[in-house]
Amino acid sequence: MDVTFLESDTFFPSPASNSTLQGELRDEEQNWWGSEELHVEDNPAHMNDGNDMIEPDVQTFVGVDMYPRAEPVSLANAESEDESPHSSVPDPNDPPSENIPEVSSPTTPLHTNAMDTSTGYVLPFRHNRGKPPNRYSPDIEERRSKYPIANYVSTQRLSEPLKAFAHTLSSCNIPSSVEEALSDPKWAQAIKEELEALQKNKTWALVVLPEGKKTVGCKWIFSIKYKADGSIDRCKARLVAKGYTQTYGIDYHETFSPVAKLNTVRVLLSLAANLDWPLHQLDVKNAFLHGDLEEEVYMDIPPGYTASSKAKIACKLQRALYGLKQSPRAWFGRFSSAMRKYGFQQSNSDHTLFLKHRLGKVTALIVYVDDMIITGDDAEEISRLQEQLSTEFEMKNLGGLKYFLGIEVARSRQGIFLSQRKYVLDLLSEVGLLECKPADTPIVPNHKLGEYTDQVPADKERYQRLVGKLIYLSHTRPDIAYAVSVVSQFMHCPSEDHMDAVIRILRYLKSSPGKGLMFSKNNHLNVDGYTDADWAGNISDRKSTSGYFTFVGGNLVTWRSKKQKVVALSSAEAEFRGMAKGLCELLWLRRLLAEIGFAPSSEMNLFCDNKAAIDISHNPVQHDRTKHVEVDRHFIKHNLEEKIIRFPFVKSEDQLADILTKAVSTRNFYDSLDKLGIRDIYAPT
Template sequence: MDTIRVLFSVAANKEWSLHQFDVTNAFLHGDLTEEVYMDAPPGFSGGFKEGEVCRLKKSLYGLKQSPRAWFGKFTLAMKEYGYHQSNADHTLFLKRRNGLVTCLIIYVDDMIITGDDTEEIARLKRNLFSKFEMKDLGNLKYFLGIEVLRSKQGIFICQKKYVLDLLAETGLIDCKPADTPMVVNHNLHMELNGELADKGRYQRLVGKLIYLSHTRPDIAYAVGVVSQFMHQPQVAHMEAAQRILRYLKGTAGHGVLFKTNGHLKVELYTDADWAGDKGNRRSTSGYFSLVGGNLVTWRSKKQNVVALSSAEAEFRGIARGLSEVLWIRKLLEDIGFSQKGPSKVMCDNTAAIQISENPVQHDRTKHVEVDRHFIKEKLEGGIIELPYVASKDQLADILTKAVNGNAFSSCLSKLSIGDPTTQLEGECQK
């Protein structure tokens, strides 16, 4: 989904059209290159002797080799048409011709085609339809459970139907909405002798919430917290997960809006909550990235080791955010929009910035030496900048609230998130 959101931001800024196609019985197109045998299907076993089986030459649904066989055949077809796979995402196929670009991204049997080369898009469509049995679904409107709305203001994505179906499934369709996805300073942890919840029900619910967070950055932190207790959920954890559902009841139509801002600069904001986990005192770091002024990726994750200081926690957060920036820059370069200057990685910790920029070796940073050299190398190469941004800054404040589990939803309008269902052809409601 990260690549798709980046493509949406590029399409919004460059005013590219978005086309959707579907492959009928995709797995049946795959060719098997290895020996696979199966028992004779019912109705065809009469002429078989005892111990005789069938050898498959084509893939079938239910066969573990089928996805790989289908994607391999599709990749060969795209290469025949002059396309190459992106090094940043192998499901993205690109072709540049006469200064124009065509992009195709595929997920199993669903594909999106965009770009500014209308002739090549038409040619690709004819080639694919002659090679595979396909359906032309027209302009992109619904993809993998995500609703896509386009207006003069930009491209809006949300999962309203998914939310309503989830509320109906869990019996909370008529519940009282909550103001925030999680209580401030929740301190969720594994309680000694705590009452256990239904493990299967909890895992199914959290799994669906994880998929919903692809278009809902406002619940990303809360979902990350409840997903830490999948192995042995307790009643308190189930109540926290249900609070997320009650929050969704009042914000079912929220999503992400990709506006036309006239540029494709990459920026990233990072922050960390030092020793915030009550159970093991590990820190939580988070970041969100912008491409062309639009939100494209966001993460909130507990760190793998205990940080000895707030500077160390912030430092590790910068390193993780920097990896994201490098991936986005590589993806944009593959599409044909190389960054002309360094990307800004915003941080609100002056100590972490000074350690990153200072070429002198410090004994107190030996435990984060790999991260320090990684950041320093990119700074010296002019790939990133590390400007200081105060926590009171509106965008830094958004991430701070996301990481700390505060009322992130109150800041949605600052990230162009809203519900456009009341004005599909006008500005999205914030």
């Protein structure tokens, strides 16, 4: 039937009406009443003038109420009214009636006063009326993540000592300010011990600051030292000077001091894995305090140190202190003199490596500021060296190598494993990407990163800080070497696209935080290399990118991905320049191994996938297309004639260095990682 909507008539019934019908049903009811009136024409009360609608008498149809309305009935009254059609038989198990609250029956109308129209229209009763459950709330801390970090890193496959060590690293918090440290008893004790050591060593003298002199600031740095079993050895507080406020020619003169190459550390680890050498770790307490200071330097009063005087009191430094520009040079000079006194020779390949040959055996010590690693096959000399160093300096024997420069070291019968798991987790936590969606590769294939005039600038300081941390992380993660090399080219003017590329590297790290290098026992010490180049791959200046991997004893020890400085005119030229760079690295490894006592007995292999570059190396024909690479040609030609190097051809699908020059597919990327010896012992089972 048709329904007529009028402005003066509502579709829903009002509370004042006796009808509970709505819409079409109400119209049907009115028509039904009208049809009944046709049979009662004798009643004059139902007659009209023909112009108005028939108004039925409610009293006439009181017996035919199709939708009776129930009166309010309480549960207490329902038990006493047996004649009520809504009464129910009481259950003997029900509680007494006086304990039952008086509530309305489900058939109770919402408004008992039918004439009250001030409250408006109310929907009929609904059995599930109520507040819906709060299915989402941003305030809930323990909400489930779609990509929890536990799905990508685990310690289930580790031995109990390594598992305890990993858990200890993850559960330690280092204070970020001196106020926070002083509120913790163990860190306050560490500050007290450092100040006592400085006073005992007569590092400074409290004096009145002379006129015209400026002071150097200072701050506290906190770290945690671990034992060989992974337990915490001690909380360490170190006072460092703010050397960046020093003036050249007044506060310092010479500053150069060699720092250990991590490439050398990896070579020693490969030798230790193949030859079953022990690895001992030593730490020098307050190493820089052993260096003598020649310049006149004044420093501010350290935070937490009180001096009772109203005058301008300063610390006149009498010995070198951490943070001063000349301190590393002073300390290393003192340490080198002591090692030469013990009969050790300083390596020409790495000046921080000290070697001693005795009775056909070798002992090696490498130092990185105040952290030392001792290895070799002469157990007697290693023990004697530890005693001599303890006599000369205040040393701390940390036992077997476990944690070195933020690198976690795990050793088993399978070999030696290096990773920076904690470093990655801390970095992801700092950026807020612990629960992000992981990426399969560190950089998208066929990327178009470059410098454009319409690019949106990004936060330069944040960009540089993140890229700097990724550069240090690449010392154990060659899988991100190419991606980090690309993003590091835009440090001077980063854009949002460049920042997105950095975030993608972090998302890739989320997929495998515990991935690292495995040094296995391969029972040989052969030296091999892979070199490759991507011709004119940079879209900004069309320069090529070259890269190489080198292996010692079957283990990956060095790698590099770098954009070439000149534009190559052909792919052969780009590959030829890449071969020259890879050859330089192999020659350095050959010289280092010869000093240790394991010079390669045969030619070193440098694999290349470009036949034109190999032909130019073996057949040095001078013409217009090779004249501009003449220096590299003579360099390669000399080493070929001396039987030092050879260039075997390798297929492009077997070229391991391909991932250092371009963004490859996901399948090729992971195939190369397996061949490089990159593993993840922290992967969940």
